[in-house]
Amino acid sequence: MVRIGKIELPEFPLLLAPMEDVSDPPFRAVCKDKGADLMYTEFISSEGLIRDAIKSRKKLDIFDYERPVGIQIFGGDEESLSLAAKIVEVTNPDLLDINFGCPVKKVALKGAGAGVLKDIDLMVRLTSAVVKSTSLPVTVKTRLGWDDNTRNIEEVAERLQDVGIQALAIHGRTRTQMYKGSADWTLIGKVKNNPRIKIPIFGNGDIDSAEKALEYKNRYGVDGIMIGRAAIGYPWIFDEIKHFLATGEHLGSPGIEERVGVARKHLHKSVEWKGPIVGILEMRRHYANYLKGLPNIKEYRARLVTLNTEEEINSVLDEIIVRYEGYSFEKTPIELINYHENCPVD
Numbered sequence: 001m002v003r004i005g006k007i008e009l010p011e012f013p014l015l016l017a018p019m020e021d022v023s024d025p026p027f028r029a030v031c032k033d034k035g036a037d038l039m040y041t042e043f044i045s046s047e048g049l050i051r052d053a054i055k056s057r058k059k060l061d062i063f064d065y066e067r068p069v070g071i072q073i074f075g076g077d078e079e080s081l082s083l084a085a086k087i088v089e090v091t092n093p094d095l096l097d098i099n100f101g102c103p104v105k106k107v108a109l110k111g112a113g114a115g116v117l118k119d120i121d122l123m124v125r126l127t128s129a130v131v132k133s134t135s136l137p138v139t140v141k142t143r144l145g146w147d148d149n150t151r152n153i154e155e156v157a158e159r160l161q162d163v164g165i166q167a168l169a170i171h172g173r174t175r176t177q178m179y180k181g182s183a184d185w186t187l188i189g190k191v192k193n194n195p196r197i198k199i200p201i202f203g204n205g206d207i208d209s210a211e212k213a214l215e216y217k218n219r220y221g222v223d224g225i226m227i228g229r230a231a232i233g234y235p236w237i238f239d240e241i242k243h244f245l246a247t248g249e250h251l252g253s254p255g256i257e258e259r260v261g262v263a264r265k266h267l268h269k270s271v272e273w274k275g276p277i278v279g280i281l282e283m284r285r286h287y288a289n290y291l292k293g294l295p296n297i298k299e300y301r302a303r304l305v306t307l308n309t310e311e312e313i314n315s316v317l318d319e320i321i322v323r324y325e326g327y328s329f330e331k332t333p334i335e336l337i338n339y340h341e342n343c344p345v346d
Contacts, residue, residue: 002200002223004038004167005137007068007094009224012217012245013037014238015169015202017228018072018097018141024059026269026283028066030262031231035238037224039069043099043113046075046084060091061273067094070139073130074099076112081126082133089134096134098127100142101171117146117156117175124159131164139167141204141226144187147176157191161199169226172205182206189220202226208237210244217245233289235262253329256294260317263290271310280308291320293329 002009016023016031018040023031028039041059048056062069071093075081081098088096100123102113116123123142131138140160145151157168170191172183183205192201204226207213213225230237236254243251254262266286271279284305291297300320307313 004095004139004200007038007137009037009068013224014213014241015224015226016040016231016238017169017204017226018043018099019228019232020102021282021285022232024270024282025061025063025066025273026266026279027286028069029063029269030266031235031238032066033262033265034235035242036227036231036235037068037238039066040097041069041071041093043072043074043102044084044088045112046073046077046080049073049084049087050080060088062091062093069093070095070097072097072099072141074102074107074112076116076122076126078126078129082129085130085133085136085138089136093136095137095139095166096130097139097141097169098130100140115175117143117150117152120152120156120159123156124163127160127165128163137166138164139169140165141169141171143171143173143175144184145174147174150174151187153187154191154194157194157201158196161197165199167200167202169202169204172203185216185220188222192221192223200224204228207241210241210250213241214245233286233292255329256321256324256327259290260321263287264314264317266290267310267313276310277308280310280313294320294324294327 001011002013014035014037016028016036016039020042023040023042031039044056044059060071071088073081073084073088075084085096099113100116107113107115116126127140142156144153151174153170160168170188172185172188185203188203191197200223202224203216203220203222207216207225207227208230227237240251267283270283273279274282287304288301291301300316303316304313307316
């Protein structure tokens with residue numbers, strides 16, 4: 001069993017990474033159904049919360065069926081992060097996470113997200129301020145360092161543990177790498193195997209198959225794995241990894257009825273949470289991912305992204321089930337969709 005404060009997670013938990021414009025409550029609902037053990041909100045600006053920005057406040061929405069769930073905030077100012085932590089605590093999440101990993105310019109070059117990696121002393125002060133401002137367990141998500149010359153995650157882990165964080169998730173790239181190349185888990189393993197480190201260490205980056213999850217679990221000894229891009233359009237990744245770790249056998253690929261069924265639930269939750277206009281518009285980005293691999297699917301996708309009612313969309317989804325009944329999806333590596341412009345954490 002893995003513990004974060006009073007939160008009890010199963011042995012070797014699988015975490016859903018917080019991804020901007022992706023990991024909202026509808027997406028989290030389908031990932032929870034398919035085996036995610038701990039999930040996070042999209043990252044929320046501390047300044048936005050303090051200004052009472054509508055979009056930032058909306059991201060605080062969490063539901064009991066999601067638990068355990070963490071709210072993630074970012075910022076580069078101690079006072080703002082402290083005030084944001086107090087606002088977050090009122091919404092009663094299970095934990096509060098600080099984002100020191102987002103590499104995009106609009107965040108990092110303003111001294112937040114991965115931008116804080118340039119100043120480890122500041123990172124420690126910001127983290128300490130949040131820990132002192134809330135009774136929630138505080139965790140951190142970060143990267144190996146700013147660039148190849150400052151891969152200082154071992155020092156960061158020790159110092160953040162010393163000021164009171166209760167778990168650390170590490171993405172195996174530097175900020176300058178963005179999402180290019182392969183994630184390097186070597187330093188993640190060194191952090192986990194540091195005798196000074198007592199908190200759970202979660203590895204993140206490029207996990208796209210059950211085999212890789214098992215390999216990295218054994219090779220690096222991490223306490224769990226955080227999955228981001230591989231879950232987009234394929235929330236089954238969580239159940240598949242769990243089944244493989246437990247039995248050494250693969251689950252069969254979900255068939256067309258199951259894929260469409262999950263897409264329907266995602267759509268319904270989106271409409272339920274955001275309303276019929278925004279919910280349908282924002283769901284459009286997901287259809288291609290759920291239907292990936294189907295031959296000659298372009299025509300159906302084109303229709304799905306032009307329809308404006310849930311009933312019309314469900315009618316097209318019914319057509320897709322009939323058209324592809326019995327289609328056998330090949331078991332191929334999941335493509336890691338490049339969502340870096342929206343700053344996912346994987």
